[in-house]
Amino acid sequence: MPDSLADFQKARADLNDESLGCGHLGIKRFFALDHQAYEPGPLGSKTKELLGLVASAVLRCDDCITYHLVRAAEDGWSRDEVIDALNVALVVGGSITIPHVRRAFGRMREIDGLKPISAAEK
Amino acid sequence: MPDSLADFQKARADLNDESLGCGHLGIKRFFALDHQAYEPGPLGSKTKELLGLVASAVLRCDDCITYHLVRAAEDGWSRDEVIDALNVALVVGGSITIPHVRRAFGRMREIDGLKPISAAEK
Amino acid sequence: MPDSLADFQKARADLNDESLGCGHLGIKRFFALDHQAYEPGPLGSKTKELLGLVASAVLRCDDCITYHLVRAAEDGWSRDEVIDALNVALVVGGSITIPHVRRAFGRMREIDGLKPISAAEK
Amino acid sequence: MPDSLADFQKARADLNDESLGCGHLGIKRFFALDHQAYEPGPLGSKTKELLGLVASAVLRCDDCITYHLVRAAEDGWSRDEVIDALNVALVVGGSITIPHVRRAFGRMREIDGLKPISAAEK
Amino acid sequence: MPDSLADFQKARADLNDESLGCGHLGIKRFFALDHQAYEPGPLGSKTKELLGLVASAVLRCDDCITYHLVRAAEDGWSRDEVIDALNVALVVGGSITIPHVRRAFGRMREIDGLKPISAAEK
Amino acid sequence: MPDSLADFQKARADLNDESLGCGHLGIKRFFALDHQAYEPGPLGSKTKELLGLVASAVLRCDDCITYHLVRAAEDGWSRDEVIDALNVALVVGGSITIPHVRRAFGRMREIDGLKPISAAEK
Numbered sequence: 001m002p003d004s005l006a007d008f009q010k011a012r013a014d015l016n017d018e019s020l021g022c023g024h025l026g027i028k029r030f031f032a033l034d035h036q037a038y039e040p041g042p043l044g045s046k047t048k049e050l051l052g053l054v055a056s057a058v059l060r061c062d063d064c065i066t067y068h069l070v071r072a073a074e075d076g077w078s079r080d081e082v083i084d085a086l087n088v089a090l091v092v093g094g095s096i097t098i099p100h101v102r103r104a105f106g107r108m109r110e111i112d113g114l115k116p117i118s119a120a121e122k
Numbered sequence: 123m124p125d126s127l128a129d130f131q132k133a134r135a136d137l138n139d140e141s142l143g144c145g146h147l148g149i150k151r152f153f154a155l156d157h158q159a160y161e162p163g164p165l166g167s168k169t170k171e172l173l174g175l176v177a178s179a180v181l182r183c184d185d186c187i188t189y190h191l192v193r194a195a196e197d198g199w200s201r202d203e204v205i206d207a208l209n210v211a212l213v214v215g216g217s218i219t220i221p222h223v224r225r226a227f228g229r230m231r232e233i234d235g236l237k238p239i240s241a242a243e244k
Numbered sequence: 245m246p247d248s249l250a251d252f253q254k255a256r257a258d259l260n261d262e263s264l265g266c267g268h269l270g271i272k273r274f275f276a277l278d279h280q281a282y283e284p285g286p287l288g289s290k291t292k293e294l295l296g297l298v299a300s301a302v303l304r305c306d307d308c309i310t311y312h313l314v315r316a317a318e319d320g321w322s323r324d325e326v327i328d329a330l331n332v333a334l335v336v337g338g339s340i341t342i343p344h345v346r347r348a349f350g351r352m353r354e355i356d357g358l359k360p361i362s363a364a365e366k
Numbered sequence: 367m368p369d370s371l372a373d374f375q376k377a378r379a380d381l382n383d384e385s386l387g388c389g390h391l392g393i394k395r396f397f398a399l400d401h402q403a404y405e406p407g408p409l410g411s412k413t414k415e416l417l418g419l420v421a422s423a424v425l426r427c428d429d430c431i432t433y434h435l436v437r438a439a440e441d442g443w444s445r446d447e448v449i450d451a452l453n454v455a456l457v458v459g460g461s462i463t464i465p466h467v468r469r470a471f472g473r474m475r476e477i478d479g480l481k482p483i484s485a486a487e488k
Numbered sequence: 489m490p491d492s493l494a495d496f497q498k499a500r501a502d503l504n505d506e507s508l509g510c511g512h513l514g515i516k517r518f519f520a521l522d523h524q525a526y527e528p529g530p531l532g533s534k535t536k537e538l539l540g541l542v543a544s545a546v547l548r549c550d551d552c553i554t555y556h557l558v559r560a561a562e563d564g565w566s567r568d569e570v571i572d573a574l575n576v577a578l579v580v581g582g583s584i585t586i587p588h589v590r591r592a593f594g595r596m597r598e599i600d601g602l603k604p605i606s607a608a609e610k
Numbered sequence: 611m612p613d614s615l616a617d618f619q620k621a622r623a624d625l626n627d628e629s630l631g632c633g634h635l636g637i638k639r640f641f642a643l644d645h646q647a648y649e650p651g652p653l654g655s656k657t658k659e660l661l662g663l664v665a666s667a668v669l670r671c672d673d674c675i676t677y678h679l680v681r682a683a684e685d686g687w688s689r690d691e692v693i694d695a696l697n698v699a700l701v702v703g704g705s706i707t708i709p710h711v712r713r714a715f716g717r718m719r720e721i722d723g724l725k726p727i728s729a730a731e732k
Contacts (some may be wrong), residue, residue, distance in 0.1 A: 015590040042203045043172075050173065052214065054173045080634075091461050096669045140472075148457070149456060178462070181462045214582050216583075302543045324390075327389075328531040332539045338700075338706070399517055408690035416657070451661055506715045507712055515697050
């Protein structure tokens with residue numbers, strides 16, 4: 001886990017700005033469509049964030065997992081619920097996902113609402 | 123879509139029996155663990171089936187999608203909710219998932235509760 | 245290769261209609277964005293079709309390969325050029341792509357402009 | 367499992383001939399390199415066939431699995447050993463590989479040396 | 489983006505030397521075949537580099553993207569053309585490729601010919 | 611290669627403890643099943659470690675490759691045998707696996723029994 005959550009978010013915002021500001025309409029639209037996919041519809045945003053987390057985990061994308069962990073906490077999912085979702089990803093995706101699940105546990109140490117009890121008590 | 127849902131389920135049951143009856147304890151345990159991942163825990167079964175569906179769609183496994191569509195309908199997810207989940211998978215997984223999303227629409231024609239209105243009225 | 249190109253295209257069009265007509269705006273927009281990605285921009289459509297073909301081949305999606313082979317022929321790419329692109333995909337994607345490259349050769353037998361000489365002479 | 371092993375092998379040989387005979391030197395060399403990877407070296411061919419089988423299973427390529435099952439049987443691997451290798455693939459690759467493991471069990475019914483006892487006795 | 493382009497290229501060259509010098513003929517031949525795939529044939533090298541870039545992006549390999557960005561600039565592709573190719577990769581590969589597209593934008597800051605206008609003016 | 615093998619193993623052990631200690635029975639069972647897959651059965655542990663290495667390489671997981679390289683050396687596989695297995699992975703998985711194979715060569719410099727001759731002599 002080379003970067004802190006704050007460093008990750010700063011680098012992400014910087015490069016997102018550059019990606020969105022590059023002048024390519026297709027990329028701009030894709031980012032918008034990605035954002036809209038998690039807005040309330042037949043399913044609520046809270047449910048869809050968990051779908052995004054599991055999709056990110058089985059596709060083994062650490063940055064995507066970090067993003068959805070933060071959003072899941074904001075939407076009110078508890079640590080135990082997030083872990084239960086990660087377990088579905090682990091079984092579907094197999095032991096090749098273990099390093100990503102491991103790093104998800106590391107990331108949760110930095111996210112209010114998802115911290116382990118010992119860390120949360122501090 | 124070469125097989126009907128009934129044919130798919132028959133072939134699946136036949137080969138599941140053979141896989142489970144092969145005498146390898148690890149395979150038997152894996153199938154059990156896979157089953158348990160969708161049982162009620164911090165998250166309910168209904169939510170977990172939708173996680174399984176989206177994981178199957180982004181990993182582009184038609185058989186897995188069919189299985190989770192059937193289970194999602196049994197758990198009470200509506201056609202519109204399932205489509206909203208497939209949209210998350212489509213955006214996360216990209217246009218390479220389109221053939222699988224397309225076949226998911228074909229499969230839903232055969233599943234009570236997920237049929238399109240015109241087909242459901244028949 | 246279970247289906248002829250004509251059967252594939254008919255089934256594809258049927259399920260595309262249902263996918264697009266399902267009433268979900270996100271899915272409709274995604275299909276539009278996918279279409280727009282191949283329209284002329286800084287790169288011409290012809291070049292972008294070849295990019296789509298190679299992306300489909302390394303991601304091992306037979307339906308996507310078939311679609312882009314048809315489009316590549318319409319855009320004027322020759323059999324030898326398409327094969328040269330498939331070779332890039334084969335080297336990048338490895339021998340796991342061989343069954344898909346093999347089926348691409350089978351599909352080219354049905355596509356004017358991409359047929360092998362012996363078949364084209366008939 | 368739409369095709370018998372014999373049908374699979376006939377279609378595979380037909381399209382392999384066309385792929386190799388297309389006149390592209392890179393494709394020809396790739397097929398040769400793929401063949402050489404399983405020839406005796408620091409590791410014997412028998413061991414390497416099992417590596418090829420597990421690689422094919424975790425990458426979820428049915429045709430590749432069929433090919434390596436046939437070769438594994440020819441090299442003298444027993445049914446129980448092959449199943450033990452498939453179990454490694456199942457755990458590494460997760461439940462998304464189950465349909466492929468299931469079809470591997472179906473395919474083994476057609477391969478001398480890998481048949482289940484009841485089928486082998488016939 | 490932990491390493492500068494110069495650091496990446498130095499580490500890459502060091503380990504390439506060791507990989508090629510390990511005495512395994514198959515690995516040596518594979519590296520040669522990979523190199524040859526981008527040499528002029530029915531398609532020119534310039535086109536093939538763009539195919540390699542898109543293949544690398546949909547398969548989500550940062551090192552491969554960096555390598556092909558450098559080569560694409562050397563072959564004369566402009567920033568806008570490269571971005572148009574990355575847009576195809578983004579649509580085909582979905583939002584799971586966004587972190588890699590983002591890092592590609594970061595990498596382009598270091599590559600002459602692909603820098604954003606503000607950076608290029610400095 | 612940002613971390614030394616010792617740093618990797620320390621971070622891995624730390625997060626493994628947290629993952630296993632999180633109280634989710636499914637995750638605990640999955641880790642156990644993963645461990646058991648490499649224990650002696652119809653195939654010996656030594657063979658199964660090599661299967662795990664190749665599966666890790668074609669699925670392009672650096673942490674998994676590092677883990678299995680260490681285990682392969684402990685089980686007595688020589689450098690040449692490990693390289694021969696990596697060659698199978700390279701051919702099956704294609705040039706997209708090259709960065710991972712390259713890093714495997716870097717990692718072997720730190721593992722007794724897998725070091726290159728010049729390094730081993732030191």
